[in-house]
Amino acid sequence: MPCDWRWPRWNIKFLQFVYSLSLAVHEVQQVIKKENGTLTFIGRGSEFKSREVLLQMYRVLLRPQQENCVQFWSPYLRKDRLALETVQRRFTRCKVECILVMENILAGCINAWYGASLGDVSKYLVDFSQPSEVTGYMELNFTSPLCLTALLLKQFPSRENFQRTVVNISSLCATKPFKSWLLYCAGKAARDMAFRVLAAEEPGVRVLNYAPGPLDTGMQERARMETRDPELRKIFETMHQQGQLLECQASVRKLMDILVRDEFESGAHIDYFDQ
CATH class of the missing domain: 3.40.50.720 (NAD(P)-binding Rossmann-like Domain)
Known part of the structure; x- marks a missing residue:
C-alpha cells in the first residue's frame, strides 16, 4: 500500500482512494464521483430492472464504497454527510418501488x-x-x-x-x-x-x-x-x-x-x- 508521508499532512492510497488526516473535501467528492458512476451503471447498464436485482446490485457495488468511507475516516462535517446521502437518495428515486x-x-x-x-x-x-x-x-x-x-x-x-x-x-x-x-x-x-x-x-x-x-x-x-x-x-x-x-x-x-x-x-x- 503506497504511502506519501508529508508533514503536516500524510496521504494513503487505499482501494483507489487517497485519504488524508485533514479529510479534505476532495476526498468526499472522489467518493461521490465514483458512487454516481456506479449508479449510472446500475440504472443504464443493467438489463433487468426487478427490485431484487437492483437491491442486490446496490448492496454489492455501491454499499461497500459507502461503508468503507464511513468506517475509514468517518466524515464529520454535516455538508459532507449530506453530500454522501444524496447518492442514496438518487438510488431511491431510480428504484422500482x-x-x-x-x-x-x-x-x-x-x-x-x-x-x-x-x-x-x-x-x-x-x-x-x-x-x-x-x-x-x-x-x-x-x-x-x-x-x-x-x-x-x-x-x-x-x-x-x-x-x-x-x-x-x-x-x-x-x-x-x-x-x-x-x-x-x-x-x-x-x-x-x-x-x-x-x-x-x-x-x-x-x-x-x-x-x-x-x-x-x-x-x-x-x-x-x-x-x-x-x-x-x-x-x-x-x-x-x-x-x-x-x-x-x-x-x-x-x-x-x-x-x-x-x-x-x-x-x-x-x-x-x-x-
Whole structure:
C-alpha cells in the first residue's frame, strides 16, 4: 500500500482512494464521483430492472464504497454527510418501488401526534357519551391516513417498472379487543379494513397491514399509567418489568425484511411474531 508521508499532512492510497488526516473535501467528492458512476451503471447498464436485482446490485457495488468511507475516516462535517446521502437518495428515486409508510399521518409528525393516537384509555364504552370525543379521534387516526394515502397514490400513479407499496402500521388491537381501549381498537380495525379494500381495488399496489408488536415507547408508558382495566394494565406492567417489550429498531428490521422478501398477500395483516 503506497504511502506519501508529508508533514503536516500524510496521504494513503487505499482501494483507489487517497485519504488524508485533514479529510479534505476532495476526498468526499472522489467518493461521490465514483458512487454516481456506479449508479449510472446500475440504472443504464443493467438489463433487468426487478427490485431484487437492483437491491442486490446496490448492496454489492455501491454499499461497500459507502461503508468503507464511513468506517475509514468517518466524515464529520454535516455538508459532507449530506453530500454522501444524496447518492442514496438518487438510488431511491431510480428504484422500482415507492413505499408509503403510514403511521397516523406523516412520519415527521409521529412524535407530535403519537400521544393522541392512543386515545382515552381511562374509559369503558359506556363512558363515551360525547360524539366529539369519538369523531375527533377518528378524524386523526382514520380519516387523515385514508385521505393522505389517496393523495399520495394519485401523485405517484402506476407506470412501468415502478412498484407502489403501502404499509399501514397496525396493531394486535385491530384483531383482538382490549378492555378500555375502545378508540384505539376501533381505529386500528377500521384502518386495517380500509387498506384491505385498497388491496382489492388496486391490484397493482402492494398493501401490508403490519403490527409491530409491543414496543418500548412513550405510548407504552402511558398505557401502563392510564389504562382503566386493571388486568390489562397489569399485563403491560409485567411485560415492562420482565423486559418483554421490543426495541423499535428490531421491529423495523422485521418490517424491512418482510418488504424485501415480498412474499405476503396484498392486504394481509402480519404481526411481528407471525414470521
